[in-house]
């Protein structure tokens with residue numbers, strides 16, 4: 001069947017089976033692989049996207065259910081080459097380790113801030129309760145979301161072991177980040193993970209090189 005979906009402000013026409021999950025269409029047909037598949041049964045939150053302002057698990061939502069709705073994926077967070085404040089705070093607060101949970105965390109947090117710009121810490125924890133992280137212990141993630149809402153939040157070191165000034169600069173300057181990573185990797189005697197090693201860069205943001213007018217045809221594939 002033919003579906004018309006609006007994702008990150010761009011309208012797409014896709015051929016998909018009636019039983020196709022939204023997750024499959026996003027990843028396999030639109031190439032938006034920032035959205036991850038973890039458990040595939042609505043338990044881990046790795047596949048979270050925002051549909052009409054609500055965070056949903058795209059692994060348990062049919063693509064056909066998203067017709068006529070506004071879908072926002074992690075690729076749609078950055079605007080005009082600038083990371084969303086949530087993305088910046090995740091980096092700044094060291095809220096990313098392997099990065100697999102990060103897109104889902106960001107989208108659940110984004111949905112929260114869209115409906116409540118200054119949530120309490122408990123509200124943040126409740127909003128992220130459906131997103132599992134096996135790496136960070138959640139503290140830095142909650143702190144990053146709180147900071148993104150403009151509330152006072154205890155800063156975390158993005159790169160433990162790096163002098164504070166250098167770590168702060170590394171957040172926004174790729175060249176400085178490279179120097180910081182080299183310093184820490186040299187001391188550790190091993191390569192580091194994110195943010196020193198990019199984790200699955202994903203596709204080009206859907207908004208880039210495309211317009212919101214006129215639908216783009218995408219053939220069914222990868223199923």
Ligand code: FES
Pocket residue numbers: 036037038039040041042043044045046047048057058059060
């Ligand atoms: S992959 Fe969808 S909730 Fe785990």
Ligand code: FES
Pocket residue numbers: 095096097098099100101102132133134135136
């Ligand atoms: S950073 Fe690895 S699962 Fe969250």
